[in-house]
Amino acid sequence: MDRSDDVLVETRNLTRALGDGAAQQTILHDISLSFDRGQFVALTGASGSGKSTLLYLLGALDRQSGGEVWIEGVEMGALDDDDRAAFRNERLGFVFQFHFLLPEFSALENVIIPMMRRGNWSRSEAEDRGYEALRMLDLHELYFRKPGQLSGGQQQRVSIARAVANEPSLILADEPTGNLDSKNAEGVFQVFANLASEGRCTVVMVTHDADFARRANRQVRLKDGRVIEDSTQHGPTSVGRA
Amino acid sequence: MTPLATIKTISFIALRQLWERKLLNGIAVGGVTLGVLVLIAMNGIMLGFSDKFTSAILKISPHVILFDTELRPVSPLLERYMQTPVAAQIAHESPTDRQVRIKRPYEIVNALRQVPEVEAAAPSLAGMVLLEFGGKTKSVDLRGIEVAAQDLVTPIHQYVKSGRLRDLDTSHDSIALGAGIAQDLGLKVGDSVRAAAPGGKPLDLLVVAIFEAEVPPIDKTRGYTTLRTAQTLLGRPDAIGRIEIRLWDPADAIRVNDSLERMFGYDGESWKETNANFLAIFAMQDMIVGFVVGAILLVGGFGILAIQIMIVLQKQRDIAILRSVGLRRSDILRIFLMQGVIISLVGGLLGDGLGKVAIYYLGQLPVKAEGLVKTDTFLVKEDPAFYVYGIGFALLVGVIASLIPAYRGSRVEPVEVLRGQIG
Numbered sequence: 308m309d310r311s312d313d314v315l316v317e318t319r320n321l322t323r324a325l326g327d328g329a330a331q332q333t334i335l336h337d338i339s340l341s342f343d344r345g346q347f348v349a350l351t352g353a354s355g356s357g358k359s360t361l362l363y364l365l366g367a368l369d370r371q372s373g374g375e376v377w378i379e380g381v382e383m384g385a386l387d388d389d390d391r392a393a394f395r396n397e398r399l400g401f402v403f404q405f406h407f408l409l410p411e412f413s414a415l416e417n418v419i420i421p422m423m424r425r426g427n428w429s430r431s432e433a434e435d436r437g438y439e440a441l442r443m444l445d446l447h448e449l450y451f452r453k454p455g456q457l458s459g460g461q462q463q464r465v466s467i468a469r470a471v472a473n474e475p476s477l478i479l480a481d482e483p484t485g486n487l488d489s490k491n492a493e494g495v496f497q498v499f500a501n502l503a504s505e506g507r508c509t510v511v512m513v514t515h516d517a518d519f520a521r522r523a524n525r526q527v528r529l530k531d532g533r534v535i536e537d538s539t540q541h542g543p544t545s546v547g548r549a
Numbered sequence: 550m551t552p553l554a555t556i557k558t559i560s561f562i563a564l565r566q567l568w569e570r571k572l573l574n575g576i577a578v579g580g581v582t583l584g585v586l587v588l589i590a591m592n593g594i595m596l597g598f599s600d601k602f603t604s605a606i607l608k609i610s611p612h613v614i615l616f617d618t619e620l621r622p623v624s625p626l627l628e629r630y631m632q633t634p635v636a637a638q639i640a641h642e643s644p645t646d647r648q649v650r651i652k653r654p655y656e657i658v659n660a661l662r663q664v665p666e667v668e669a670a671a672p673s674l675a676g677m678v679l680l681e682f683g684g685k686t687k688s689v690d691l692r693g694i695e696v697a698a699q700d701l702v703t704p705i706h707q708y709v710k711s712g713r714l715r716d717l718d719t720s721h722d723s724i725a726l727g728a729g730i731a732q733d734l735g736l737k738v739g740d741s742v743r744a745a746a747p748g749g750k751p752l753d754l755l756v757v758a759i760f761e762a763e764v765p766p767i768d769k770t771r772g773y774t775t776l777r778t779a780q781t782l783l784g785r786p787d788a789i790g791r792i793e794i795r796l797w798d799p800a801d802a803i804r805v806n807d808s809l810e811r812m813f814g815y816d817g818e819s820w821k822e823t824n825a826n827f828l829a830i831f832a833m834q835d836m837i838v839g840f841v842v843g844a845i846l847l848v849g850g851f852g853i854l855a856i857q858i859m860i861v862l863q864k865q866r867d868i869a870i871l872r873s874v875g876l877r878r879s880d881i882l883r884i885f886l887m888q889g890v891i892i893s894l895v896g897g898l899l900g901d902g903l904g905k906v907a908i909y910y911l912g913q914l915p916v917k918a919e920g921l922v923k924t925d926t927f928l929v930k931e932d933p934a935f936y937v938y939g940i941g942f943a944l945l946v947g948v949i950a951s952l953i954p955a956y957r958g959s960r961v962e963p964v965e966v967l968r969g970q971i972g
């Protein structure tokens with residue numbers, strides 16, 4: 308399977324230390340991973356093993372202490388603050404562990420703010436796309452509601468819609484199903500699985516759900532900041548390149 | 550990456566966040582409004598008063614007066630040569646033994662009329678006389694004038710309430726009196742009043758006109774006769790004691806006065822020097838108003854600062870979201886700056902509007918005053934510049950006040966916020 312041109316994300320000896328001086332603590336040790344375009348990766352590991360930290364580094368939100376993060380041929384550590392923001396805006400979609408929405412804006416507005424900033428689409432085009440993304444998550448009927456008028460699970464799905472609506476090449480999701488009931492969790496899993504299988508993007512999803520982890524294309528398990536397991540598998544989602 | 554998209558996104562976010570915090574931001578707006586309102590009202594009052602005063606002065610006072618005191622460049626020279634003032638003291642004549650008058654006054658008047666800054670010039674003689682009527686006496690600041698020429702310098706005829714100023718020329722030994730004097734002595738046009746001054750010849754004068762300039766210090770003390778009558782009364786035949794001058798632009802007075810002094814060698818005085826005490830008070834009042842308005846705007850600025858700092862601290866999470874979905878640091882900075890500008894702009898506009906209303910109602914306020922100037926209402930004057938200053942200062946305060954919160958907001962590190970939430 309020599310598909311080096313299909314590699315979307317690659318980390319080389321990625322290291323992250325936090326704190327300084329005597330209190331310094333290495334949270335990620337020499338992580339070298341590569342994810343292909345269209346891959347659906349489950350990131351697992353015990354609490355405190357460094358999953359979120361790795362996700363922030365893959366998402367150009369945090370800066371590594373050592374090593375490199377390449378996404379679509381760009382090394383994140385070499386970009387300045389504005390370029391990283393632009394990169395996040397155009398190529399990445401985030402879903403955070405705790406649904407993060409702007410309370411003053413409706414569901415639809417939350418979804419379209421990244422698209423507005425990007426400026427590729429007119430306001431009405433962006434709204435159409437946002438509405439479609441909400442429909443995919445079965446929230447289109449509530450598009451006008453503010454986060455305060457939505458349940459926790461609904462808010463989480465709005466933040467997923469925001470992450471996918473901008474057509475990112477990489478979606479980074481930190482326990483997106485953590486607060487959802489099994490039916491909604493399954494729905495979210497399916498959305499990611501479909502996006503990945505259609506080859507539209509690569510999904511890296513942190514999950515504590517063993518079932519989801521097993522059903523992803525690949526499972527990467529962390530322990531104390533090191534990769535202790537990396538298994539490619541065939542879940543219900545086909546890898547999509549047969 | 551089009552700048553327009555950036556501006557649209559930023560203003561979308563900035564406006565919505567402002568709107569959703571109506572109470573807090575309303576308080577911030579209120580602070581600015583108050584500052585601008587006070588700025589306009591105070592300046593209106595100050596300008597109203599100083600303007601009224603200035604126009605009262607200029608109504609009936611000349612812009613520059615040349616007196617009969619000769620400037621003597623010789624004395625300082627002598628003084629300098631002797632290295633001591635003693636010699637100058639010896640050379641100094643005592644005032645009594647020299648004829649105090651302007652020499653060849655009509656040549657000077659004619660020359661003055663050729664000076665480009667000068668609108669009109671008129672020779673006159675001033676002195677104190679005692680008026681006596683019906684057992685009452687009153688001392689009067691008498692001016693002997695050439696009626697037509699003087700009226701071009703200080704338009705007295707405009708303020709004549711009864712009688713006619715020109716009758717001074719036609720009827721012999723006549724006088725025009727300020728309304729205050731006429732009232733005190735119970736005089737009417739047509740009455741005859743006894744006038745006398747030390748060293749002069751007493752005369753019975755016919756009251757031909759009564760004027761009221763609504764400048765109490767003048768209305769209560771001033772009387773006009775012809776030059777000849779005054780010369781007789783004061784016992785100074787043919788003497789011209791002063792030349793009064795009107796300029797095209799009263800603001801030039803100090804400069805023109807200096808050059809006239811040099812040109813003619815007589816001591817001159819501009820209206821600004823004559824009224825230096827009052828003008829100094831106005832300058833001081835302006836300064837005090839400046840301090841008060843500055844302080845209130847400062848407080849308004851601190852209002853914006855405090856509220857925005859609070860919002861920035863509360864909204865760390867929101868800033869982290871915006872940054873993580875791709876807004877730049879500069880976008881965050883601009884969102885808060887824009888909010889500061891909008892707060893101050895709204896505050897400034899409201900302040901301008903309320904200021905206009907305040908000026909209107911202050912101007913209607915009945916106040917009876919008869920001191921330096923006479924008025925029935927509160928003295929206010931509007932100047933369009935107030936409103937420009939109002940908005941200008943509001944914006945300045947708003948931008949400066951929101952710089953710190955905006956900078957803080959732009960320094961928020963999304964990961965730190967995200968970690969904080971998780972930890």
Ligand SMILES: Nc1ncnc2c1ncn2[C@@H]1O[C@H](COP(=O)(O)OP(=O)(O)OP(=O)(O)O)[C@@H](O)[C@H]1O
Nearest residue numbers: 325326334353354355356357358359360361968971
């Ligand atoms: N600000 C910090 N300073 C020092 N250490 C930190 C800081 N934030 C997190 N850590 C440590 O970094 C390690 C990795 O944290 P991280 O949040 O990546 O774990 P995680 O795998 O996402 O855990 P969870 O499943 O609970 O979300 C943990 O041991 C944590 O204690």
Ligand SMILES: [Mg+2]
Nearest residue numbers: 358359404971
């Ligand atoms: Mg985590």
